[in-house]
Amino acid sequence: MVSADDPWGEALARFLEGRYWAALMEFERLGRRAAGEERTWLQGWVLLAAALFHRDRGNTRGAQACFARAERRWERLAGRQSDRDAEGTLAAVRQVLDREWVVPRFPFGPDEPEPQPMFWEEDWSEST
Numbered sequence: 001m002v003s004a005d006d007p008w009g010e011a012l013a014r015f016l017e018g019r020y021w022a023a024l025m026e027f028e029r030l031g032r033r034a035a036g037e038e039r040t041w042l043q044g045w046v047l048l049a050a051a052l053f054h055r056d057r058g059n060t061r062g063a064q065a066c067f068a069r070a071e072r073r074w075e076r077l078a079g080r081q082s083d084r085d086a087e088g089t090l091a092a093v094r095q096v097l098d099r100e101w102v103v104p105r106f107p108f109g110p111d112e113p114e115p116q117p118m119f120w121e122e123d124w125s126e127s128t
Helices: 007-016 020-032 036-056 060-075 086-096
Strands: none
């Protein structure tokens, strides 16, 4: 289950609730503290949140551009551990990209784990 007890859980929870601008801001905040593949992973989430934010405001061109950028970012991670959730997440967003105000249905549910931050070992609650 998604937890708001940590910054990653909070960002993901906002994304899953359809609060894309708030999620984008949280993912960006996490990304500023990240480097390498971790940063690329988070940048993909920023761009997906931006895509859905644009979509909900009727900016189809902006939504599609952000989604394409997210795909390209995550392609850099293909075959790595971080790629585990990328394909399903991209597919879920792709299905609703042209349907305003529809929240994507993700391949993870109550009995399946949600995407996890892949690269850091740090305890985020202590570094906030």
